[in-house]
Amino acid sequence: MIPALDVRGLGYRLPGKGSETGNGRFLVRDVSFTVGVGETLVLLGRSGSGKTTTLKLINRLLEPTSGEVQVAGERAADLPVTRLRRRIGYVIQEVGLFPHFTVERNVGLVPRLDGWPPARIDARVRELLTLVGLDPDTFARRHPHELSGGQRQRVGVARALAADPPLLLLDEPFGALDPITRVELQREFAALEGRLGKAMVFVTHDVREGLLLGTRIGLMLEGRLAFLGTQDEFRRSEHPEVRKFMEAA
Amino acid sequence: MSLLSFYARNSQEVLGLVGQHLYLVAISTGTAIVIGVPLGVLLTRWPAWRGPVLGVANVFQTVPSLALFGFLIPLPFIGGIGATTAIVALVLYALLPIIRNTYEGVAGVDPAVREAARGMGMTDRQLLAQVELPLGFGVILAGVRVATVVSVGTATIAAAIGAGGLGVYIFRGVAVVDDTLILAGALPAALMALGADALLGVAERRFAWRAR
Numbered sequence A: 001m002i003p004a005l006d007v008r009g010l011g012y013r014l015p016g017k018g019s020e021t022g023n024g025r026f027l028v029r030d031v032s033f034t035v036g037v038g039e040t041l042v043l044l045g046r047s048g049s050g051k052t053t054t055l056k057l058i059n060r061l062l063e064p065t066s067g068e069v070q071v072a073g074e075r076a077a078d079l080p081v082t083r084l085r086r087r088i089g090y091v092i093q094e095v096g097l098f099p100h101f102t103v104e105r106n107v108g109l110v111p112r113l114d115g116w117p118p119a120r121i122d123a124r125v126r127e128l129l130t131l132v133g134l135d136p137d138t139f140a141r142r143h144p145h146e147l148s149g150g151q152r153q154r155v156g157v158a159r160a161l162a163a164d165p166p167l168l169l170l171d172e173p174f175g176a177l178d179p180i181t182r183v184e185l186q187r188e189f190a191a192l193e194g195r196l197g198k199a200m201v202f203v204t205h206d207v208r209e210g211l212l213l214g215t216r217i218g219l220m221l222e223g224r225l226a227f228l229g230t231q232d233e234f235r236r237s238e239h240p241e242v243r244k245f246m247e248a249a
Numbered sequence B: 001m002s003l004l005s006f007y008a009r010n011s012q013e014v015l016g017l018v019g020q021h022l023y024l025v026a027i028s029t030g031t032a033i034v035i036g037v038p039l040g041v042l043l044t045r046w047p048a049w050r051g052p053v054l055g056v057a058n059v060f061q062t063v064p065s066l067a068l069f070g071f072l073i074p075l076p077f078i079g080g081i082g083a084t085t086a087i088v089a090l091v092l093y094a095l096l097p098i099i100r101n102t103y104e105g106v107a108g109v110d111p112a113v114r115e116a117a118r119g120m121g122m123t124d125r126q127l128l129a130q131v132e133l134p135l136g137f138g139v140i141l142a143g144v145r146v147a148t149v150v151s152v153g154t155a156t157i158a159a160a161i162g163a164g165g166l167g168v169y170i171f172r173g174v175a176v177v178d179d180t181l182i183l184a185g186a187l188p189a190a191l192m193a194l195g196a197d198a199l200l201g202v203a204e205r206r207f208a209w210r211a212r
Helices: A051-058 A081-086 A103-107 A109-113 A118-131 A149-161 A179-196 A207-213 A231-236 A240-248 B002-009 B011-045 B047-062 B065-072 B083-107 B111-119 B124-161 B167-175 B179-206
Strands: A005-013 A026-035 A040-045 A066-071 A088-092 A167-171 A199-204 A216-221 A224-230
Touching: A005 A051, A026 A040, A026 A051, A026 A066, A026 A199, A040 A051, A040 A207, A051 A066, A051 A167, A051 A199, A081 A088, A088 A149, A088 B111, A103 A109, A103 A118, A103 A149, A109 A118, A118 A149, A149 A167, A149 A179, A179 A207, A199 A207, A207 A240, A216 A231, A216 A240, A224 A231, A224 A240, A231 A240, B002 B011, B002 B179, B011 B047, B011 B083, B011 B124, B011 B167, B011 B179, B047 B083, B065 B083, B065 B124, B083 B124, B111 B124, B124 B167, B124 B179, B167 B179
Parallel strands: A026 A224, A040 A199, A040 A216, A088 A167, A167 A199
Antiparallel strands: A005 A026, A005 A066, A216 A224
């Protein structure tokens, strides 16, 4: 069985020569993992540990300087970059909805880029808005500035799912929300995960969120994957960085 | 009163000069948009060029307009006496605000929006056409507005090199020390500037997408 995502020896080194801390420094070094269909790998780590960089190396917002990424058995480096990205849903903390588009057009963006017929886009948008808990009749024609933070991120998730990509990358999607909305969205997302059957990589620095949403947990430390294992393995691990995170939970 | 009677007696000539003036402004601003907007967009793609290009555009701005007209006259093709030279000078003046605002409008798009657009697989052209230009449109229009208003004023000086326009009355008025004649040129030019400013201001607000 080919994994949805296969990352081997992935590395990213800043351009230029120099010390361990300046130019020429490795932001990500020798990271390897696979993610299967229906599985969520949580990448946990402190700020600057290389989690976000790893995500961007997967959808080639940054080009890896070493190692290889395969999406559903195809080498990411061999695919045209726009085609690769349209097969990978991408959700970021700041959401990044297009302020001049309605919710409807935001969600239907990738299908429109891929040239779906309008009727099919329309049906898909309604389906997805319902899936993320937004009534299409109420929200489809609104603009992003008319939504709350939580509603915006719901739209962000719907947009990432629009073209039914096999792989979803989420970069602290709930990090900027107020605590109550965050817990609400985390719970709904946990329920959604099983139904979607996607491979997901979910970046967070929040252990509790990681333990709620991850089937496996990878802990990043100074650009390396310091620990990778199931939830139980994570809880039992003696790795000092894992212990620090568990104590902080 | 004497101004009104002056207009009444010379209505044909006044209309002709207003037409020439509008022609100078429209052609020069139009040309500056055609050159400046793509140039501003290019600067967002090649930031290293930003300093030199804006620097050169800035230098044109600092040259006094009368001197710039003078410098252009001896040049082949674009120089000489008449409207062409004036238009070239007006284009050079209009470039800076248009290039700068295009750059700022496009570069000022929320980085998260740009990251999301690229992350979802938009090509650079799609990003520009569907996201950056629409979102930066208000800022670009603000640059066009400044360029237009400045052009209306500067175009009065074009009369000095035989390009016509409302400056004809102003220069004639200065030469014969006739306030009415100066006013006959200055007043419509001022109204034209105010009109352009108001009109483009409305358009600019219409396209402001700054709301998050």
